Amino acid sequence: MLETNITKSTFQFLNSLKKNNNREWFAEHKTDFTTESDKVKSFFNNVLEKLKIHDEIERLKVFRIYRDVRFSKNKTPYKSNFSASYARAGQHRRGGYYLQVEPGNSFIATGFWNPEKEDLLRIRKEWELDTAELVAIIENPKFKKVWGQLVGEELKTAPKGFDKEDPNIEFIRKKQFIFIRKFSDKEVLSNDFIDQIDESFKMIKPYFNLMSSILTTNLNGESLLD
Template identity: 30%
Template sequence: MARKDIFKFLEALNENNSKEWMDKNRSWYESAKGEVIDLFDPILESIKEVDPRIIQPNARKSISRINNNLMFHPDRPTYKDHFGVVFGYGRGLADFYVGLGLREIDVAGGLWHPDSEKLKKVRQEIDYEGKRLTEIIKSSAFQDTFELYKADALKTTPKGYAKDHEFIELLRLKSLAAFRQITRKDVYSNGFKDMIVESYMTLVPMLDFINTAITDE
């Protein structure tokens, strides 16, 4: 199965993570990347039919670089152990992500580690419209599929907000994002496309909430 070749390549890369190995196996990398493109092109097409705001013209333009940024993270290996695919509405906005990795296969969306100005705007939106966000994340579709990313949440109270604020748990978040983990079996299944499209549609209300916060003056 072609989809299995994606993970076979990643396994080999993980065992031989060097530029020398990659240079020798560049055609294999391009073949595995091509399988990712073939997998996601129809998914992106279906998503764009229901949400034409997506700016990526095709899956090739949606794949993240497999090189790690060693300038800022010199301790990391030369290459990532996953293929990342990102769909979104523009640079700097909340977006949708699928990561096909060796250790984890993630479907996620939101705003990851925003700068202080964006985080301030998101918190203001939560302060004013927290009830709407609560309704989004407590919907049955969201609850059955996703969970909020809370790993880096503040343990204290963000400046300017009362510790007994109605939405204090949301205000403590430093990233407003949600994720679900799936399996290789899901990727190999005939239902993978529908799973990703449905996941995207479930996250759209949260993405819209975030993007309204960071783009409105």
């Protein structure tokens, strides 16, 4: 049976790991890790089953607890969170979902993290033409109450080939198109956390529909798919 809740013991383990982030401690507590990891993976799979009711999901990826320290200044060997991503199925469905559980830093995220060069240009060209549909979606009070503002890395000025005085420059200069919803520890441990996640992911659908339409057509609205 799939887990429906995140438990206090998971937070206790992650807090202890954060304080004792070394291989010796982890080896001594490997059984605890396995127990908590299995529970959280079960929870992630439960989220997947709920997502499948209203979206087509190609893949669930549960991220490893082990950190890649080769190119990082932070040499601690383990992450202090459990996290997963959900990839949408099919060329005509763009965007993805992310879920992270960590004491004091739990959140869900969705959108477009690092669009490929061609996709980024296509998005910018669309915003150069018109942002009315985008604004109508992301400024909707119900949407905004759940997801807040569009966030992500952006240029300080206009990208090459675009007018810095363009009325839609605030969108054109973005490099990422992300929404993030944070949760308190109390919310994560509540009985309805999984429902809050699912309702939030449902709310993003109009945004995904718009962006998927943009990324699968040219500026004339003609399909780019075979």
